[in-house]
Amino acid sequence: MxxxxxxxxxxxxIILLNxxxxxxxxxxxxxxxxxxxxxxxxxxxxxxSTNNNSFFSSFNSLLNINYLIxxxxxxxxxxxxxxxxxxxxxxxxxFFKTLLFVAMFIYTKYLFEILVGWSFNIRxxxxxxxxxxxxxxxxxxxIIILFNxxxxxxxxxxxxxxxxxxxFVISLYLIGLYKVVRLNDNLILSNMFYFILYxxxxxxxxxxxxxxxxx
Numbered sequence: 294m295x296x297x298x299x300x301x302x303x304x305x306x307i308i309l310l311n312x313x314x315x316x317x318x319x320x321x322x323x324x325x326x327x328x329x330x331x332x333x334x335x336x337x338x339x340x341x342s343t344n345n346n347s348f349f350s351s352f353n354s355l356l357n358i359n360y361l362i363x364x365x366x367x368x369x370x371x372x373x374x375x376x377x378x379x380x381x382x383x384x385x386x387x388f389f390k391t392l393l394f395v396a397m398f399i400y401t402k403y404l405f406e407i408l409v410g411w412s413f414n415i416r417x418x419x420x421x422x423x424x425x426x427x428x429x430x431x432x433x434x435x436i437i438i439l440f441n442x443x444x445x446x447x448x449x450x451x452x453x454x455x456x457x458x459x460x461f462v463i464s465l466y467l468i469g470l471y472k473v474v475r476l477n478d479n480l481i482l483s484n485m486f487y488f489i490l491y492x493x494x495x496x497x498x499x500x501x502x503x504x505x506x507x508x
Contacts, residue, residue, distance in 0.1 A: 303385040304366070304445055311363050311438045318355040325352060330435075332428055333468065336476055339425045357427070360434030361399070365392040366441045367462075371455070406491075413487050418480050422473060429469030433462060470496070 319326040328338040369388045403423065410419035440458040448454040474481060481488045 303388070304441075307362065307366055307388070308438065308442055311359055311366075314355050314359045314362075315435055315438070318352050318359070321355070322352050329356075329428070330432065332432060333465075333472070336472070339428055339473070339476060353427075353431070356431040356434065359438075360431050361392065361396055363434045363437040363441060365395045367437050367458075368395065370441065370444050371459075409491065409494075413490075415487050418477070419491070421480075422477060425473045425476065426470065429466070429473070433465050433469070436465065437462065 325338075332338045365388060369384070369391045372387060372391065373384075406419055406423060407416070410416035440462070444451070444454060444458065
């Protein structure tokens, strides 16, 4: 009876929604999707995404939606942490509040980055940097679907698994950020002051704020 209930709870519906969204994105452009999932191994997709201004294409929009949903689910699971461990009951109300907060956080940060780009006359650099960074975020959003499923169905209440997943997600983000920096090293060297300012104010500070709010 408990197993039947879990199979039809809100968490399962959201996971299925994530899978459907990713499947639709793959169906829209299978060859592009194959390049996309290997961005940690080569830079072909990153160069293509920079040259091709298709941020609002159906392919990218679906993967961005998946990123927002899967990240919100992941944070909701983290928020269920208590002194006795993780609460295995996924609450839809917490998820929707988290989704609203994450969406506002990400898009406010993005708009502020564009404003900084206009202010310091580095708009093209900021746009290219964000497009490439967003590509890694979209792939992390797909990987997080697996972590979300495992944390609820395979390792419920496992603090060790959650800590491993946090380490893995942060590592993927930092590796992605490093690859984007290496890909734009010439532009960064010519705008070193502005890049350091950007990195501190728009990458490090927001993440620290987000972690502080989470804790």
